[in-house]
Amino acid sequence: MRYIFKFPDIGEGLEEGVIVQWHVDKGQKVKMGESLVTMETDKVVTEIPSPRDGVIAARYGSEGETIKVGAALVEIELNADEVGDSPIEDKPKVESVEEDGAGVVGTLEVAGNDFVLTASKEGVSEQKENKTRHTKALATPVARAMAKDMGIDINLVRGTGPAQRVMKEDIQNHAKQDSKTPIPQLSSTKNLLEDRLEIEPLSQIRKTIAKNMIQSKHNAAHMTVFEEVEISELDRVRKKYKDYFKDENIRITYLAFIVKAVALALKKHKSLNAEMDMDKGVMIYKKYYNIGIAADTEKGLVVPVIKNADKLSVKEIALEIQTLADKARDGKLSMDDMKDGTFTITSYGSIGGLFAVPVINYPQAGILGIGRISKQPIVKDDKLDIGLILPLSLSVDHRIADGGETSRFLNRVMSYLNEPVGLLID
C-alpha cells in the first residue's frame, strides 16, 4: 500500500514552505524517523522525518521550490519489505493522510494538539480489530472539520485508516448510514436533505476569500459609481497592435490598456492609491502603482499584481498579464505575485454582466469593475452613430476618497480609454 505524506501545517498559520534539501531519492528505503527533507518556513528550518518504514515511491518538488501546506511531499510504499524489493506497483492502493498538530518535524499522531507528539508505529497495525474507543478518536483534520460541520460526534465514527484513524470517507459513510437509519417520522425529510445538500469542507483559498471579503465590508465605507465610456478608437488601436505583436505571442488585450490608464490616473489622484490607518490616525499615500487583477480560477478568486504598472508600456503590461494568467491557471502563483497591490481591477465582462458593485480589496482605496463591451447607439456630432461601449463600476472606500475626487479619477480613466493617445503623452 502506498502512503502519501503531505507537508503538514506547522501551526504558524503559514500556507507554504521551501524545500531546502532532499535527503532521500526515489526507490530508496527509509526507516521511520529518518530524515526525508529539510524544509524552511518563516521562522523554522527543520528536517522532516519519515512517518513510516518503506520505500520512497515518489517525491514532489525540487530544492528551492515552494510547497503549499497540505501538498504531497513523498509517497512511501509501505509493503515493500514484505514483498522483497519487487518493483513498485503501477496502480498502488493509495492512502492519503493529512496531519494535524504534527508540525514540520513530522509525526502521525493526530489525536490532538499536544505539545509533544511522539512518532510511533501505531498507525501501521491496520489489520487489528476495530475496537470500540473510549478515548478521543484519531482522525484527519479534514474528517474532523467535516464531522464538526455535519454535527457528527467523531468518536462514534468507525475509522478505516491506519490505527482506526477516521478518514473523510468514514464521515461521509457514517452520515449516509445515519441518514438511512429508519426513523419513520423523519426519514422522508432526511432523504430529501441528502438529495438536496452537498456538504464539503472549506478550502484554504475559500476561507481566505471569505475572511478578506468580510474584513472589507466591515472596515471600509463602500461607495460605487457607474459610468460608460466609448472605446471605438481604443478598439482600433488594439486591433492594429494585436496583429503587430502576434508574432511575438503577445496578446494585446483591452485589459492591458485599462491597467495602464488606471495606473496613470492614480498618479494624479493620490487618494485612490492610498490606505487609511485608523489605529495610528494617518493616511498612507503610496508612491508606487501596483495594480491587482482579480482572476477567476478553478479554485476560486485570486488577485495577482502587476508591479509598477505606471512604468510599463501597454505591451509590457500585456505580457505581464499573460504571465500571471498562465500562473493562475496552473496554480503556480506565489505570494510574491499577489502581494503589495495598491488598487484592483476586476474584469467580469468577459463572462457576463454590465455593471456590478465590486468589493474593495481592503485596505486598498478602490476597485474598478469592467463590464461587457457592446455595440450601442450613440449620439456623435448630433448624429446617431454606432459606438463601442465599455461599462465601468468603480467602488471606493468613502472614508479615503470623496465623491468629487472619485468622479474626477474615473473621468480621467475614461478619457484615456476614449482617446488612448493620452496613454502615450502622460
Added chain:
Amino acid sequence: MSTQPVLYAYNLPDYTIFESLKDFDYYIGEPDNIYIVLGRSNNIEGAINCENVKKDGIITLKRPSGGESVILSPNMLIFSFKQKSDKIQNPANLFKLINSKLIENLSKLGIENLYSKGISDLSIGEKKIMGSSMFTKNKTIFYHGVLNISEDVELIEKYLKHPSKEPDYRKKRSHREFVSSLQREGYNLTKAELTTAIENSILEIREAFID
C-alpha cells in the same frame, strides 16, 4: 568594486553548543561587537543597506535558521539552547512555550505589558523587544533569540531594510516605529538580572522536554 559586504557563516559562541556532545546545552551572553545576521533565505541586497554596512565595516553573518535579518550588539543579550530528543516537537507550540516562560520570568523583574506576538516575537505592547528562530537537525532542536536591552533602534534603521515578510502586528511600521528596547520602554535592568530570568526560562523549558 562591489558594495556588498562579505557574508560569513554564523559562528558566534552560542552556536558552539550545537556541536557539543551534550543532549541539552544552553548559552546566554552579549555579543562582543555589532553583527548583522541574515536569515537562511535572506538575500544580502534585499535585506541590508549594503553601503552603510560596508562603510562601517559591520560583520555580516548568515545563520542556519529561518526568519528575517537581525542586528546583534553588545547592548543586547543572545540566548540559545539545544535539545536532542526522540520526542518530536511542534515548533509553533515550542515558540509559544518558550515565550510563555520568558514572559513569566521577565514579569517577575517588573516588566509589564509583555506579549507573545507574531510567530515567535516578544513585545511590550505593540513594540518588539525580542526575536527568535530555530532549526532542527539530526533530532536536535537549536533555538536562538535576541533581547534588546538598550540598543538604539536607529542602528537597525541604518543597516537593515524593511523585511520582505512581516508579522501581522507590524502593520508595515518602520524599524524605528516597530522595534524598541527595555531601556526605551522604561526598564533599566542589569544584564545579570536578565540573564537569570532567561536562564530560569530555559531550564523550565527543559523540564517540559523531560516530562
